[in-house]
Amino acid sequence: MKKNLFVGIVTAISALSLFVGQSAQADQTIYRLYNKQNGEHLYTTDKNEKDVLFTQHGWGYEGEAWYAPDPGQGSPVYRLYNAGLQNHLYTTDTNEVKVLTSKHGWTLDNNGQPVFYSGGGAKIYRVYNQALRGLHHWTTDENEYSVLPRHGWQQEGVKLYGNRVGVPIQTQYYQHSPVASQPTPPSQSTGSAQTSQPAQGNNQLPSTIPSGSATIANTESNHTIEADVALTGSGTGYHAKLVMAAPDAAVSFGLQFDTAAVAPYTGKTAFLIENIGSNNTGGQSYHRANALASLNTTYRLMLTLQKDGSYVGYVNGTEVVRGRNAVLAGRSDIYLRVEGAARKTGDSITAHFSAIKLKQHGIYSERRWPATPQFNIANGIITKIDDVQVRSTASDTRTINNNVVFTGTLTGLPQHADWDTAGYYDKVSGLVQFIY
Incomplete structure (x- = not known):
């Protein structure tokens, strides 16, 4: 029913535009990260942004997703953010940008400038999951694209292109690893508990959470x-x-x-x-x-x-x-x-x-x-x-x-x-x- 620059994960997300697109490379690497707290994947060309989220804010690093064209070569890709949904969206469709920002509470990252470009022969597929706050996900992996519908995702076809596919990565579906139907807690490395995910196909969740040390007296808040x-x-x-x-x-x-x-x-x-x-x-x-x-x-x-x-x-x-x-x-x-x-x-x-x-x-x-x-x-x-x-x-x-x-x-x-x-x-x- 009815977080310094990075105070926490969501603050880090909201501040991503401070990092995006500050360097241009002749074949831009698109890094892929995963946030177990809200189920979102993030794509960025900025190695510093990737390193900060991975080492300081509990994001999992999943490798080099694909290699994008040089800035200005191809179709510009815009990144939008919805604070209420805690989602990012990547699109080349300027009409989609206009509708989402004017009517549906989305804002443009990177001061409205492209975060990278789409072009080349490598196909990048998009899927959508209404049950997970309307999350979208992008992948070059045809097997991942075919497996995701078994877990509540809808296929939306090819939405972006890259020059070539990136270094093979281990997704959360690698070797039949479990699929989380909802956001999961942060990892042990952030000082919080790491609980197991349900085994694929049996939807079993753990019923215990390890005790921690956070209290009202030692936890900063307003x-x-x-x-x-x-x-x-x-x-x-x-x-x-x-x-x-x-x-x-x-x-x-x-x-x-x-x-x-x-x-x-x-x-x-x-x-x-x-x-x-x-x-x-x-x-x-x-x-x-x-x-x-x-x-x-x-x-x-x-x-x-x-x-x-x-x-x-x-x-x-x-x-x-x-x-x-x-x-x-x-x-x-x-x-x-x-x-x-x-x-x-x-x-x-x-x-x-x-x-x-x-x-x-x-x-x-x-x-x-x-x-x-x-x-x-x-x-x-x-x-x-x-x-x-x-x-x-x-x-x-x-x-x-x-x-x-x-x-x-x-x-x-x-x-x-x-x-x-x-x-x-x-x-x-x-x-x-x-x-x-």
């Missing part, structure tokens, strides 16, 4: 929520989340069981980020850790947000997912909440939060925080603070000493509606908002 979180319920869907919200945008992280989730998370409990750029249809995107959670199990969850809108989700001190919400960048009207919700009428939930710690505007203080339940509605889900039921009024604002619990069976939604149905986003939850 805003942070940290809490012990447990979830139980019944029915088609329910969740327990840490939330950072402005009036028009939000990011949340927590535990979610959902029978309507994409495979391999269908009918399972995931560590889920919901990135809300707006409340309009299509304004939400979802990112799941490459591991499953368990119901009726307590996890130490933490959500951090930087001033530039970059966010990170942690489980038991280990980073598992990150991204960026550009709408939240530089905002002073961000409020911290905890929330429990059910998917449809008749679904039941118990979401338990304890040992809650908060950081606001870069300031962390070990104290107990007051919270208000005044934004709740009568929907069958009741709110308890320190085991006492509270009403949905400002007068029931109180300091949380021990815990917050949301429990009950959702009522009030028509049978066709669920938590993703427009007009009902705000009718499926119990929440408390913290007061500073």
